[in-house]
Amino acid sequence: MNEAERKGPSVRVAVLAHARRMAAQEEAASVQDAAPGFTAQVQPPAAHSATASPGFRASVKRRLRPIAGAAYRALKPVLRPIAFRLRAYFSAPLQAQMQGADHAAHARHQHLLQELQTLRNEVAQSVQRQRDEQALIGFEMLQELQLARDSLERTIISAQPEPTHLQASRDQLERIERYAFASARRVAVGGEPGEVLVRTSVGYLLCAASDYPLLATLIDVGELEAGTRQLIQRLVRPGETFVDIGANVGMHTLAAASAMQGRGRIVAFEPHPVTHGLLRKSLMLNGFTALAETHQAAVSNHTGRMPLHLGSTSGHHSLYPLEGEQPAASTVEVPLLRLDDTIAADLPVDLIKIDVEGAELDVLDGAAATIGRNHDIALIVEFGFSHLRRTGHSTQDWLLAFEKFGFAFQAIEPSTGTLLDWNAAQLESVDSINLLFARPASKAWERARGHA
Known part of the structure; x- marks a missing residue:
C-alpha cells in the first residue's frame, strides 16, 4: 500500500x-567517544x-x-x-x-422467479383445460359413433347383404372412427401475438391468427389437401430432393420432410413475408430445419419484383389480379426468382409441387433446364379453371406446355390420393384439382400406386 x-x-x-x-x-x-574534543556532524x-x-x-x-x-x-x-x-x-x-445491493438483487431475483413460476402455472392450466375439453369432445364423439356403428351393423346383418357390401360398410365405419380419434387429439393454442399453433396430421403448424379459413380447416380435419399429402409421402423417399413452390404455411413441406426420415433435401418458396416466417418457425418446431432451405420469393420466368395480390386466405395469394378484386385491394411487393437460377445444376430433383394460383406456366418456363436434366422427375401441379380465365390461357394450351416436356398426367383424388384418368372436360368441371405429371417411364407412377 x-x-x-x-x-x-x-x-x-x-x-x-x-x-x-x-x-x-x-x-x-x-x-565523540573515539575523538574527544571533536564535534561530529550528524547527518x-x-x-x-x-x-x-x-x-x-x-x-x-x-x-x-x-x-x-x-x-x-x-x-x-x-x-x-x-x-x-x-x-x-x-x-x-x-x-x-454492498449488503444493500445484494439484498436488492436477491429480492429482484426472487420476484422474477415468482413471476416465471406464475406464468408457467397459467400456461400449464390453459393447455390442460384445452386438452380436457378436446378429450371430452372426442369421448362424446366416440360414444355416439359407437352407438351409430352398432345400430348400423345390426341393420346390415338383418338385411343380409352381400359380403363385399358388408366389408365396405365396416371399412367406412373404421375410417370414421380414425377421424374421430384424430379430432380428439387435435389441439390449437395461442402463440406469439398474431400466431396460432395447430396440431395437424404431419406435425405442429403455425398459422396467422387472422387467417380464419385456414384455421377452421386445420382444426376441423387437421389437413390441407389430404390426398395430395398422402401422395407426396408415397413419392418421396429418404435421400431425395423435394421442391415446394408456393409452400404456404408448410403442410406439404412437413409431409415430405417426415417421409425423408432425416435424410434428403427440401427447397421451399413462399413469397408472403408473414407466411414465410411462419413456415420457418414450423420447420424449426418439428425438427426439420437441417433438411430444408426456404426462400421468401415467388418463382417465375424472370427476376425482379412484382406485387402479390392478397386473397382471403394465405393459400389464395397470387401474382395475377384476383377475380372480383377492387382497385384498392391489398398487395405486397415480393421478389421474383427463376428455379433454374436457384437449383444447382448438380442437384438431382425428384419431385416439384407447384401451387401458385395461376402462375404455373411462368414457373414451368423458368424451370425448363431443371426439368430437362431430371428424366425421372415428377410434378404435382394445381389446375384451376378460374386461374386460367384470369391469366388468359385455355385448358388445351395449359396442358400442352407440360406435354412439351414429355409429361403425361392423371388427376389426384382429393381425399385418398389415388390417381384418376380425367380428360380436359372433367378438369373444367371442378373448381380446382391437383394433377400428377411424369414421363411415361418414370418411377413416380409405380410409387404413386403403392407398387414400389
Missing part, C-alpha cells in the same frame, strides 16, 4: 522511524544511510532488530485493536452499501 492509500496509523513506519533516530544518536555518541538518517558502508548498515540492522522486535511485541496488543477499529470504521459504509 502506498502513502496515498494509507487510511490510518502504520506500526511499521513508526518503528522504522524510531530505529533510524536511535541509530543516528548511537553513531554520534561513538564518534540526517536518509543521507547517512546513503553514504554508510555495507558493514556499518549490517551492524546497525543487527543491533536494531532486537529493539524493533521488542517494540513491535510491546505495541502490538495496543495498536492492533486500534487498527481493527479504524479499518471497521472506514469500511463500514462500503460494506453496508
Whole structure:
C-alpha cells in the first residue's frame, strides 16, 4: 500500500522511524567517544544511510532488530485493536452499501422467479383445460359413433347383404372412427401475438391468427389437401430432393420432410413475408430445419419484383389480379426468382409441387433446364379453371406446355390420393384439382400406386 492509500496509523513506519533516530544518536555518541574534543556532524538518517558502508548498515540492522522486535511485541496488543477499529470504521459504509445491493438483487431475483413460476402455472392450466375439453369432445364423439356403428351393423346383418357390401360398410365405419380419434387429439393454442399453433396430421403448424379459413380447416380435419399429402409421402423417399413452390404455411413441406426420415433435401418458396416466417418457425418446431432451405420469393420466368395480390386466405395469394378484386385491394411487393437460377445444376430433383394460383406456366418456363436434366422427375401441379380465365390461357394450351416436356398426367383424388384418368372436360368441371405429371417411364407412377 502506498502513502496515498494509507487510511490510518502504520506500526511499521513508526518503528522504522524510531530505529533510524536511535541509530543516528548511537553513531554520534561513538564518534565523540573515539575523538574527544571533536564535534561530529550528524547527518540526517536518509543521507547517512546513503553514504554508510555495507558493514556499518549490517551492524546497525543487527543491533536494531532486537529493539524493533521488542517494540513491535510491546505495541502490538495496543495498536492492533486500534487498527481493527479504524479499518471497521472506514469500511463500514462500503460494506453496508454492498449488503444493500445484494439484498436488492436477491429480492429482484426472487420476484422474477415468482413471476416465471406464475406464468408457467397459467400456461400449464390453459393447455390442460384445452386438452380436457378436446378429450371430452372426442369421448362424446366416440360414444355416439359407437352407438351409430352398432345400430348400423345390426341393420346390415338383418338385411343380409352381400359380403363385399358388408366389408365396405365396416371399412367406412373404421375410417370414421380414425377421424374421430384424430379430432380428439387435435389441439390449437395461442402463440406469439398474431400466431396460432395447430396440431395437424404431419406435425405442429403455425398459422396467422387472422387467417380464419385456414384455421377452421386445420382444426376441423387437421389437413390441407389430404390426398395430395398422402401422395407426396408415397413419392418421396429418404435421400431425395423435394421442391415446394408456393409452400404456404408448410403442410406439404412437413409431409415430405417426415417421409425423408432425416435424410434428403427440401427447397421451399413462399413469397408472403408473414407466411414465410411462419413456415420457418414450423420447420424449426418439428425438427426439420437441417433438411430444408426456404426462400421468401415467388418463382417465375424472370427476376425482379412484382406485387402479390392478397386473397382471403394465405393459400389464395397470387401474382395475377384476383377475380372480383377492387382497385384498392391489398398487395405486397415480393421478389421474383427463376428455379433454374436457384437449383444447382448438380442437384438431382425428384419431385416439384407447384401451387401458385395461376402462375404455373411462368414457373414451368423458368424451370425448363431443371426439368430437362431430371428424366425421372415428377410434378404435382394445381389446375384451376378460374386461374386460367384470369391469366388468359385455355385448358388445351395449359396442358400442352407440360406435354412439351414429355409429361403425361392423371388427376389426384382429393381425399385418398389415388390417381384418376380425367380428360380436359372433367378438369373444367371442378373448381380446382391437383394433377400428377411424369414421363411415361418414370418411377413416380409405380410409387404413386403403392407398387414400389
